[in-house]
Amino acid sequence: MSREDYEIVIGLEVHAELSTKTKIFCSCKTAFGGAPNTQVCPICMAMPGTLPVLNEKVVEYAVKAGLATNCEIERNSKNDRKNYFYPDLPKSYQISQYDKPLCIGGNIEIETSNGTKKIGITRIHIEEDAGKLNHDDLGGGSLVDLNRAGVPLIEIVSEPDMRSAEEAEHYLRKLKSILEYIEVSDCKMEEGSLRADVNVSVHKKGEAFGQRTEMKNMNSFRSIVRAIDYEANRQIDVIEAGGEIVQETLRWDEVSGKTFPMRDKENAQDYRYFPDPDLVAIKLSEEYIEHIKNSLPELPESRKKRYLEEYKLSEKDAKIITSSKYLSDLFEQAGEISENIKAVGNWIISDISRILNETETDPIAIPFDAKQLAELVMLIDKGTINSSIGKKVLEELFENPRSPEEIIKEKGWIQISDEGAIKEVVLKVLEANPQSVADYKAGKDRALGFLVGQAMKETKGKANPQMLNKMFVEEMKK
Amino acid sequence: MNITELTVHELQEKLKSKELTIVQIVEAYTQRIKEKEPKIEAFITLQLEEALTKASKLDKKIANGEKISSLAGIPIGIKDIICTKGVRTTCASKMLENFIAPYDATVMEKINAEEMISLGKLNMDEFAMGSSTEHSYFKKTKNPWDLSCIPGGSSGGSAAAVAADMVPWALGTDTGGSIRQPASVCGIVGLKPTYGLVSRYGVIAYASSLDQVGVFTKDVEDCAILLNVIAGHDEKDTTSVDVGEKDYTQCLGKDIKGLKIGVPKEFYGEGINEEVKQSLLAAVEEYKKIGAEVEEFSLDIAELSLATYYIISCAEASSNLGRYDGIRYGHRAKNYSNLRELFKNSRSEGFGEEVKRRIILGTYVLSSGYYDAYYKKAQQVRTLVSNKFNEAFKKYDVILTPTSPTTAFKLGEKSSNPLEMYLSDICTVSVNIAGLPGISIPCGLDSKGLPIGMQLIGKRFDEETIIKVAHAYEKQTKFREKFRPTFKEGV
Structure with a gap:
């Protein structure tokens, strides 16, 4: 058999x-x-x-x-x-x-x-x-x-x-x-x-x-x-x-x-x-039993339901977040501080869950707190850093938790959003890659992505990606 | 004045009137112990130097006009089953030969709070298992009335020490009769309170559902005084019960006219020595004289209780004594080659015969396949015994029985026959099975000049009534004024 x-x-x-x-x-x-x-x-x-x-x-x-x-x-x-x-x-x-x-x-x-x-x-x-x-x-x-x-x-x-x-x-x-x-x-x-x-x-x-x-x-x-x-x-x-x-x-x-x-x-x-x-x-x-029954906190099932309705999370995402009280609390607290619970949810579902899985860590052992996660979300929302720097900050939070503001200052990760500085980089990249410019002008949009990538490399990932995009397009139109 | 012959309430008066100092009292007892202890061998550990230091400190306090307890400076003896901080507590076992308790039992805290002075730790049957104190690892205590006789057990050291005037009173424990039977054969007063009246915290467990701390005294008044000290709810013992503040001396000297005494005929039948029986019947007549109504009735529980007792107590003991495994404290075998041998050899060497017998018995009755036939059945009989007592107490205020079927027997007479030894408890165990209070007081001497004791059993938490009834008899018959231990060298 x-x-x-x-x-x-x-x-x-x-x-x-x-x-x-x-x-x-x-x-x-x-x-x-x-x-x-x-x-x-x-x-x-x-x-x-x-x-x-x-x-x-x-x-x-x-x-x-x-x-x-x-x-x-x-x-x-x-x-x-x-x-x-x-x-x-x-x-x-x-x-x-x-x-x-x-x-x-x-x-x-x-x-x-x-x-x-x-x-x-x-x-x-x-x-x-x-x-x-x-x-x-x-x-x-x-x-x-x-x-x-x-x-x-x-x-x-x-x-x-x-x-x-x-x-x-x-x-x-x-x-x-x-x-x-x-x-x-x-x-x-x-x-x-x-x-x-x-x-x-x-x-x-x-x-x-x-x-x-x-x-x-x-x-x-x-x-x-x-x-x-x-x-x-x-x-x-x-x-x-x-x-x-x-x-x-x-x-x-x-x-x-x-x-x-x-x-x-x-x-x-x-x-x-x-x-x-x-x-x-x-x-x-x-x-006695009645008293305990009434004092029971909200259970995962009911939280999950609430997330579906209140935050319009998908069934799958709500399940991941409510699978652990710690994750769920992190979600709600960081959401409240940052006033962007959607973004907090995305961090938890994607990068935080990934790191937990890779390192076989239990959510309760997450070393940073809700305030630090909220700060990370807020720095991105304000444009102080971009999301790829954000990922590096998150890794840093797992390594050695402290204020994200401090981390980016210490590491010099503050996003370059100064028009003059961006323009300088754009011009430099354009000059070094005439072939890509030609491709772009021939209608190959993919070339733009390559150019932005080069500029990011040049700035060690710190340049504001939206500004880069805009400026490349403008410059190549000239 | 012979200081060591005085009761505690008499000592209190002499202290109050400044006829005596505490140092004088302690010195008198020290002298008496030096004289009598070599013959009686009641103590496992003596604390005489320490006692004298405490005595002079207390005398200074008195001289300085400081407020002290009315029992401050009164000497006491402690059965070596009660944990005493910093003082060896052996349970009369090789297993705990060098065990120094790191804490005080709740009853010791109460004794210390009264500033009483412990003269030492008293001999007993190993782990309170026995009726003659012959099962002590250290020594065999003798009966002050006849040095060739046993002092009863398991609290034989406590009973003999009080009877021999080496302490004015003592603490003991009673699981199946271990206070009342030795009190009876040593001619003194012994009280086992209701299960739950006195905290068991710090009292080394033999059988947890039966063990209870109680007192040995020279008269009933002292018994009430000492019970006042040790009774009371303790948060550290959840089986202890809060019955509120009581003053047990309040019931002394009260009239017992019209009080109903039940005499269960089964306790006067086969196996009870004729002289004991006659003495009890004489006591019945005394009670009638002072106005009590005495009635014979049937209470057929003695044999059931004895069987039940040996199943339950051994079952609990087999579990309670598991902790003596040679790991953390107590005796550890020198030779072992693996963990199993460490346990086995330490316990084989550390425990005496009787303890081993009861552990094996207890292990057996709890084993799967036997549990229902023995332990569970015994619990059912236990309920039955309680119910029969409850029935009886609907009609009677107290129940009067002999304490022990015989007077003191000879050393060695029963030590090779455990079953015969177990019969010594036939009159007392049912009281433990039902968790009731029981008091033994002397009621006469047999033809050999050995004391006979009678037992008064009361309702749960109705210590007042048995104390009152015992006191009325004592006042009427004045046993203590007529008879004293003779310390005769028996044949």
């Missing part, structure tokens, strides 16, 4: 770090990148006798995520202990939620090449993150950093509704964008604040679902897509060769582009879940 006879089934378990200021069960800071074990206290270090106190913000954020993904919010929920030994897990159990998660039964819509599709969300629950093991370069072995221990997470479990790596990517992008919009997670994949466990199975079309394998802790879109494609093909190969798929946890190796079975830790563990007796049940009132 060929690959086309198989269907791929994908489900994702996404872990998102919540952007609360303090940890889930103590008042330690959650900030990323602190020196090892500087954001710890007796509670998150699991000193004997300490007790957890649930951070209310964590519940609020999880409920927000639930509401934004059309989940039912459970009025009665609880925390459970997941028991296992590992040096990065100080209590030897993780406080999580087992059979009564905060949110259940939601869905989100994704756009695929075959139109829109609903992906079901089984559940969203709250839990604490573990610490981190660092290799000890001096002494050998490992050192434990507990700064991350107790950082709040939500785990969002999807239904096995995705049928291709493309759909999985769309789902994850959409989910990420929603979490950013409602401001519950900054979703920085490179810092591990958004990561996914990917479940993949294959079966012959028309038959029952196959046995699944799970790839843990994936934190880039690229590797998720690659890993799904690889793993689905591997499973098909196994089945085609008459073999069977074993349910197991795999590790995706980015370098070799292959999956490998993980060693004992995750396979066949009995976590001995039971309700955490240190924490009281979580009871949510109707008023």
Whole structure:
């Protein structure tokens, strides 16, 4: 049989770090990148006798995520202990939620090449993150950093509704964008604040679902897509060769582009879940849920609609801009400052998106702010620079963000709009290119473009292109 | 005047009238500890020098006319399960032999706020698992009434130290009877408050849904005074409950005429020593004399509770004790060749037999495939037990039972038979299962001269009533004036 006879089934378990200021069960800071074990206290270090106190913000954020993904919010929920030994897990159990998660039964819509599709969300629950093991370069072995221990997470479990790596990517992008919009997670994949466990199975079309394998802790879109494609093909190969798929946890190796079975830790563990007796049940009132519902910010769908109507953006452009809350905010803020939202939109859709793609940068990591982008747009509108210099300024903004005004002064990129100076260049170019002049006069309009190009070269791109055009035509008429 | 024989309220009077200084009190206790501790072995860590320094500072404060707490300078002993900042907190385990707590438990903050003076950390069964204090890694504490007998457990050090007048009162913890049973066999007063009345923050967890801090005192009045200090809601313990300010001394000396006492006949049946039974029946007669209405009724929960207790407490313990993994603090094995061995060897070496037994039991009952049959079933029985108590409390104000089925048994008598040891808790565990308050007070001696204790069980957060009822009996019978520990060398 060929690959086309198989269907791929994908489900994702996404872990998102919540952007609360303090940890889930103590008042330690959650900030990323602190020196090892500087954001710890007796509670998150699991000193004997300490007790957890649930951070209310964590519940609020999880409920927000639930509401934004059309989940039912459970009025009665609880925390459970997941028991296992590992040096990065100080209590030897993780406080999580087992059979009564905060949110259940939601869905989100994704756009695929075959139109829109609903992906079901089984559940969203709250839990604490573990610490981190660092290799000890001096002494050998490992050192434990507990700064991350107790950082709040939500785990969002999807239904096995995705049928291709493309759909999985769309789902994850959409989910990420929603979490950013409602401001519950900054979703920085490179810092591990958004990561996914990917479940993949294959079966012959028309038959029952196959046995699944799970790839843990994936934190880039690229590797998720690659890993799904690889793993689905591997499973098909196994089945085609008459073999069977074993349910197991795999590790995706980015370098070799292959999956490998993980060693004992995750396979066949009995976590001995039971309700955490240190924490009281979580009871949510109707008023509380209603209050959160009313305080939810505008979601990407509704922003997109607004952009279509208010700014007459194309469907495609509106989708690109609203794909990230950060881009969308940049668009609106820079649009307001510059009073030219159309131009701002064009920059975002074209050059900014291109640079982000090329450098595999997340919009949230854009180093410049709305004011700087607005200034760039305004400099072009005023004719201080032309748009090709604008592109150079943009690149400079990515490199070393500062005021565009400063950049062009420093680099000497101010557009030459002085008639005398332009005329001098035009005459010089005309004199050096008699053949082109002759061509132009013979009716070959393309020659004009060549001449303008030469003049631009001469002025290092700084000449005002409209003025050049006009003057060349005038001079050659003479 | 023998200072160390005084109750705390008596000491307070002597301090107020300037008959005594705090230094005199602390010195008297230091002397008493030097005399008796070699025989009793109640302490794991002593803080005598530090205590004397604190005492003279407080005396200076008094001399300067500074305002101090009414309990300032009163010595106290602390069960070594309660974290004390800068002082070794071992839980009587090799695992925490050198563990110095980096913070104070909430109850310690309250004790310190009153400027009480801790004389030391008291012996116990390792991680509070046991009924004889024989499971301590460090030493075996003896019963001051008979040095060949156990002082009860797990808070045996606390009970023995108070009974031997080495501290005027002490803190302990009670998960299945660990305050009431040792208080009973040492002839003193022991109170386990309602689950949630006292903060558990900083109290090393054995079984989180059952553990509760309580007090050992020489009389009921002191019990009310110390409960006033430690009770109260704590933001750091979400299972603690805010019941508002209460003064438990207000119920002392109040009349109990017409008060209804229920006597559950199942607590007076098989397995209860005859002398204990007789002593309890005599107590019933005393109560009738002072106007209480006593009625026998059926409360068939003791055995169910014991089974439930050992499932729930071991399940929780197996998880609570996971943190002792040799990674961050506590004992770490010297020899290991990989991570698994580091965990395994550290825990094998650091924990004693009984702790290991309960961890294994707890791990088993939580395992997939067994969870429903054990843990889940136990939780259902727990609800059943609570309901049966609720039913009973519709009719009675308090329930009267023996505290312990026997008086103090000999050291070594039951240490090789865990099941028999577990039966020591038969009268007390149901109170923890239902989260109720219980107090044990002495009600007589057996023919060997060992104290017998009776237990009064109250409604949730109704400590007032059991304190009132206990106090009325104490006033009537004057046990303490009649009997004193003899420190006899048993056979």
